[in-house]
Amino acid sequence: MRASRLSARLIYEVVRRDGDEELARPLVSLIWSGLAAGMLISFSVMGQSVLHRYLPSDAAWTPLVESLGYSLGFLAVIFGRMQLFTENTITTVLPVIARQSLHCLFQMLRLWAVVLVANLVGALLVAWFLGLPGVVSEELHEALLAVSRHGIEGTPAENFMRAVPAGVLIASLVWILPSAQGNSFLLIMSVTWLMAAAGFAHVVAGSVEMGLLAWHGDAALPDLLGAYFLPTLVGNVAGGTAIFTLLTWGQVKNEVAQGQDVEDEERDGRVARARQLD
Numbered sequence: 001m002r003a004s005r006l007s008a009r010l011i012y013e014v015v016r017r018d019g020d021e022e023l024a025r026p027l028v029s030l031i032w033s034g035l036a037a038g039m040l041i042s043f044s045v046m047g048q049s050v051l052h053r054y055l056p057s058d059a060a061w062t063p064l065v066e067s068l069g070y071s072l073g074f075l076a077v078i079f080g081r082m083q084l085f086t087e088n089t090i091t092t093v094l095p096v097i098a099r100q101s102l103h104c105l106f107q108m109l110r111l112w113a114v115v116l117v118a119n120l121v122g123a124l125l126v127a128w129f130l131g132l133p134g135v136v137s138e139e140l141h142e143a144l145l146a147v148s149r150h151g152i153e154g155t156p157a158e159n160f161m162r163a164v165p166a167g168v169l170i171a172s173l174v175w176i177l178p179s180a181q182g183n184s185f186l187l188i189m190s191v192t193w194l195m196a197a198a199g200f201a202h203v204v205a206g207s208v209e210m211g212l213l214a215w216h217g218d219a220a221l222p223d224l225l226g227a228y229f230l231p232t233l234v235g236n237v238a239g240g241t242a243i244f245t246l247l248t249w250g251q252v253k254n255e256v257a258q259g260q261d262v263e264d265e266e267r268d269g270r271v272a273r274a275r276q277l278d
Contacts, residue, residue, distance in 0.1 A: 009255040019091040033118075038119035041073040044072055049069070052146060083119075093241050097245075126211070151201075154228075159232050168239040169191050203233045
């Protein structure tokens, strides 16, 4: 009989082992996976823009329906098992907290740097391509720009504040997915729809919007990096790691320690019995 719910400790073990696997991946694999994630997350901006193009602009419910398109990129990236930076604010942090070693910390920082740069390059490449003449219709291109302007508007402080809950939501999504039991599609749709509908900021999806505006000439890319990218990056990390991951570790650390003590006792018992037989 299958258990109806996974315990917090078991979810922790699943996420931590995923983090261990990610930390052990070759550098080339991380680069290509991160590049693919940065490119496919553009489906979120495309989905929103298509709905924005065809839905009535004066209806109160339009933003709620339009936000459903934001989920497309996350569905592609998560089901495709690609490297998205914000997922790693929990998966690769748990092994670091558990081991408390400098080597593991350096591995995590290396993965963060590689994946973040690969995500950014992929997002900017897609944004450049979408701006080329003939790739999309003029009407859809205007919708892309409108969605992008709305997505990254705000001061650096405002973008930081909007990014913190987005980091918490993505980290919570990673934590909940092991218990989804076939409902992963609806779970990803719900969480990412909420992010868009609430106006929260995601650093990778926002990089596509940032690139669209930069290539169109709305603002210089260095200015957008300072006003949007960096504050959003810090906010996502703060929400995903400093808030959600540490709270999650707090609820399981004693159980993990107790579980390790039980495993050590069982191992010592097996060793003692083996010695008696000898």
